[in-house]
Amino acid sequence: xxxxxxxxxxxxxxxxxxxxxxxxxxxxxxxxxxxxxxxxxxxxxxxxxxxxxxxxxxxxxxxxxxxxxxxxxxxxxxxxxxxxxxxxxxxxxxxxxxxxxxxxxxxxxxxxxxxxxxxxxxxxxxxxxxxxxxxxxxxxxxxxxxxxxxxxxxxxxxxxxxxxxxxxxxxxxxxxxxxxxxxxxxxxxxxxxxxxxxxxxxxxxxxxxxxxxxxxxxxxxxxxxxxxxxxxxxxxxxxxxxxxxxxxxxxxxxxxxxxxxxxxxxxxxxxxxxxxxxxxxxxxxxxxxxxxxxxxxxxxxxxxxxxxxxxxxxxxxxxxxxx
Numbered sequence: 227x228x229x230x231x232x233x234x235x236x237x238x239x240x241x242x243x244x245x246x247x248x249x250x251x252x253x254x255x256x257x258x259x260x261x262x263x264x265x266x267x268x269x270x271x272x273x274x275x276x277x278x279x280x281x282x283x284x285x286x287x288x289x290x291x292x293x294x295x296x297x298x299x300x301x302x303x304x305x306x307x308x309x310x311x312x313x314x315x316x317x318x319x320x321x322x323x324x325x326x327x328x329x330x331x332x333x334x335x336x337x338x339x340x341x342x343x344x345x346x347x348x349x350x351x352x353x354x355x356x357x358x359x360x361x362x363x364x365x366x367x368x369x370x371x372x373x374x375x376x377x378x379x380x381x382x383x384x385x386x387x388x389x390x391x392x393x394x395x396x397x398x399x400x401x402x403x404x405x406x407x408x409x410x411x412x413x414x415x416x417x418x419x420x421x422x423x424x425x426x427x428x429x430x431x432x433x434x435x436x437x438x439x440x441x442x443x444x445x446x447x448x449x450x451x452x453x454x455x456x457x458x459x460x461x462x463x464x465x466x467x468x469x470x471x472x473x474x475x476x477x478x479x480x481x482x483x484x485x486x487x488x489x490x491x492x493x494x495x496x497x498x499x500x501x502x503x504x505x506x507x508x509x510x511x512x513x514x515x516x517x518x519x520x521x522x523x524x525x526x527x528x529x530x531x532x533x534x535x536x537x538x539x540x541x542x543x544x545x546x547x548x549x
Contacts, residue, residue: 283528290522296508300518307522316495317523320503323406324527327413327499328474328534334414335470336463339422343429344451346422356426359419367416371483374412375400406497409481416480417473421466428462429455464542471534475527476501500527 290307292300311317342359346352362370377383378399385396399408432455440450478501485493493502500523508520 286521287525289518290525292518294517296517303518307519308526310519311522311526316498317500317503319495320498320500321526323497324475324477324499324501324530326406327410327477328471331410331413331417332467332470332474335418335421336466338414338418339425339466342418342422343425344455346426347429352426356423360423361419362416363420365416367479368483370412370416371480374408374484378408402494402496405485405494409484409497412480412484413477417470421470424466425459425462428459432458460542464538467538467542468535471538472531475531478502478505 289300291302291304293303293306294300346355349355379385380396380398380400382399384399388396398404436454436458437450440454445453477499481493481497481499481502482505485497492506498506504520504523504527507516507523
C-alpha cells in the first residue's frame with residue numbers, strides 16, 4: 227500500500243437496515259409511531275387546558291387593564307388599576323398579610339413538620355400518628371372557622387376554661403389585634419399534617435443501608451441529618467415549598483369565616499389577604515363592582531406566585547440523587 231492510499235474504515239457490525247433507520251431524518255418506526263400518537267392522545271388534553279386555563283388567564287390580564295363593572299362595555303385605563311392598587315393602603319396591608327402567611331406560617335409549618343417526621347420516623351405506631359396528624363387537613367377550612375368562632379368568643383370554650391382556672395379577665399381573642407395571629411396559628415395547625423405526611427414519605431424512601439453506613443462510620447444524629455436525610459429529601463422539601471407558596475396566596479375561607487365571627491358581617495380589614503381583597507373589591511366593596519381592579523389584584527397574586535416558584539426552583543435546585 228502506498229502512502230497516498232487511504233483505507234476505508236471497516237463497516238460497523240450493526241450496519242444494515244436497522245442502523246440506517248436510526249440515522250434517517252424521519253426517525254425509526256417507533257419514533258414515527260410516537261409522533262403520530264402525540265396529537266390524538268395529548269392534543270385533546272392540551273386543547274382542554276388551553277380553553278379552561280390559559281384562555282381565561284389571558285382574558286383576566288386583559289380585564290385588569292380596563293375599568294369594568296362586570297357587564298356592559300369596558301373602558302381601557304392601561305395601568306390605572308395597578309396604580310390604584312399600590313396607592314390603596316388596604317391592598318398593601320392585605321398584600322403584607324399574605325406575605326406573613328407565606329413566610330412566617332410557612333417556616334413554622336416546615337419546622338414542626340420536619341421535627342414530627344424525625345420523631346415519628348422510628349416510632350412503632352407512626353402510621354396511626356400520621357393519620358391523626360393528617361386529619362385536620364381533611365376538614366374544610368370553613369368548618370374550622372366556624373368552630374374557632376365558637377371556641378374563642380367571649381363566652382366560648384377557651385374563656386370558660388380560663389374562668390374555671392380563676393382567670394377573671396380573659397383575653398379578648400376575637401379583637402382586631404388578636405384575630406390575625408389566631409388565623410396564623412390555625413393555618414399552621416391545619417396544614418402541618420399535610421406536609422408532615424409528604425416529608426415522612428420522603429424520609430421513608432431512604433434505603434436502610436445509608437443509616438447502617440452512618441452507624442459503622444460513627445456518625446452522630448446531627449451528621450446523619452446533615453449528610454443523609456437532608457440531601458436525600460431535598461427534592462421533597464422543594465416540592466413542599468412550591469405547594470405551600472401556591473396555597474398561601476389563595477387563603478380565603480378561614481379568614482372570611484373566622485374573621486366574620488366577630489359579628490361585623492365580614493372580617494376586619496386587619497385580617498384581609500389578597501384573596502379576600504379581590505373578592506370584596508369585585509363583589510362587596512362598592513355600589514358598582516370594580517372587576518377591573520379586582521382582576522388586577524388577582525393578576526398580581528399570580529405574578530407573585532410565579533416569581534416565587536421560579537426563585538424556589540432556582541435556589542433549591544440540586545443535582546438529582548438516585549438511590
